[in-house]
Amino acid sequence: MTTLAAPAPATLHPGKRLPGDLAIWFFIMAEMLAFAVFFASYAFARARNVELFNLYQQTLDRNAGALNTLLLITGSWFVVLAVQAAHRDDSKAISRNIGLGFLCGAGFLAVKIFEYGEKFGAGISLSTNTFYMFYISLTFFHFMHVILGMVILSVIWSQARKGAYGSKDCNGLESGAAYWHMVDLLWIILFPLIYVMR
Amino acid sequence: MHLLKNSAHRAWLVLLIATGITWYLGEVGAAGTWAIVAMLIIAFVKGRLVVLDFMELRGAPTMWRMLLEGWLIVVSSLILLAYWISLK
Numbered sequence: 001m002t003t004l005a006a007p008a009p010a011t012l013h014p015g016k017r018l019p020g021d022l023a024i025w026f027f028i029m030a031e032m033l034a035f036a037v038f039f040a041s042y043a044f045a046r047a048r049n050v051e052l053f054n055l056y057q058q059t060l061d062r063n064a065g066a067l068n069t070l071l072l073i074t075g076s077w078f079v080v081l082a083v084q085a086a087h088r089d090d091s092k093a094i095s096r097n098i099g100l101g102f103l104c105g106a107g108f109l110a111v112k113i114f115e116y117g118e119k120f121g122a123g124i125s126l127s128t129n130t131f132y133m134f135y136i137s138l139t140f141f142h143f144m145h146v147i148l149g150m151v152i153l154s155v156i157w158s159q160a161r162k163g164a165y166g167s168k169d170c171n172g173l174e175s176g177a178a179y180w181h182m183v184d185l186l187w188i189i190l191f192p193l194i195y196v197m198r
Numbered sequence: 199m200h201l202l203k204n205s206a207h208r209a210w211l212v213l214l215i216a217t218g219i220t221w222y223l224g225e226v227g228a229a230g231t232w233a234i235v236a237m238l239i240i241a242f243v244k245g246r247l248v249v250l251d252f253m254e255l256r257g258a259p260t261m262w263r264m265l266l267e268g269w270l271i272v273v274s275s276l277i278l279l280a281y282w283i284s285l286k
Contacts, residue, residue: 015257016257016258016259016260017257017258017259018255018258018259018262019253019254019255019258025262029265029266029269032266032269033269036269036272036273036276039273039276039277040273040276040277040280043276043277043279043280043281044280044283046280046281046284047280047281047283047284050284054229062221062224062225063221066217066218066220066221066224069217069220070214070217073210073213073214073217074210074214076248076252077206077207077209077210077213077252079252080206080251080252080254081206083254084204084206174254177253178253181248181252181253182253184248184252185245185248185249185253188213188241188244188245188248189241189245189273189274189277191217191220192220192237192238192240192241193241193277195224196220196221196223196224196237197233197234197237197238197277197281198229198233
């Protein structure tokens with residue numbers, strides 16, 4: 001049954017395949033559209049308050065931002081390795097790499113909480129000024145996506161431990177992986193935009 | 199060197215180096231047109247590696263590849279436009 005059904009989509013796009021479920025890609029595009037609006041709003045708000053944005057950008061911890069970029073990139077890399085492991089039916093490597101990807105996400109949250117602690121401890125809030133309003137809301141919106149990504153990774157991890165994924169069926173794994181890479185992709189724009197560009 | 203035959207390993211290495219370059223530009227206080235263009239090009243290259251080698255869209259139907267690469271182009275262009283306005 002499944003062996004007959006599986007090759008069907010391939011005939012629509014010979015040789016071309018979208019990893020994971022189609023639905024996750026619509027979800028990813030919707031999320032990315034929302035972030036595109038936020039990124040553009042930040043950039044255009046900055047154009048009207050260049051001095052303010054340049055002044056308060058210097059209070060951000062660029063090292064923490066860069067470290068978090070490395071953590072998300074490495075987390076994404078582990079999850080790619082998990083998908084590659086599924087394609088060669090190495091089930092031990094699937095769950096191990098998802099676990100390592102999850103730990104990178106946890107590291108990201110720890111660094112971000114440390115950063116927030118510093119800023120909130122100094123009495124900075126959403127209403128301090130336009131720059132901090134954007135910094136806090138944009139990074140917090142992204143922070144929530146890291147948490148959702150980690151929830152998805154933990155579901156995939158427990159499924160992988162049960163041997164749910166392999167070369168014949170890794171749609172669920174690929175869908176979760178795609179979401180996790182989106183979290184990485186968004187930070188790749190967010191870090192230079194908010195922490196570095198001036 | 200056979201490790202670099204895996205496109206995911208190559209992408210990871212380039213992403214680490216590119217992040218280091220952006221961080222360094224921040225450390226030396228790079229600002230203005232050339233710095234912004236350089237950082238946007240770096241971000242675009244990084245984003246494209248994530249889309250093609252991590253999300254594995256290199257072999258995906260053209261529409262999906264174009265949607266994600268198009269997102270990168272639109273977002274970088276809007277940021278560039280806003281910074282260009284601010285420099286006038």
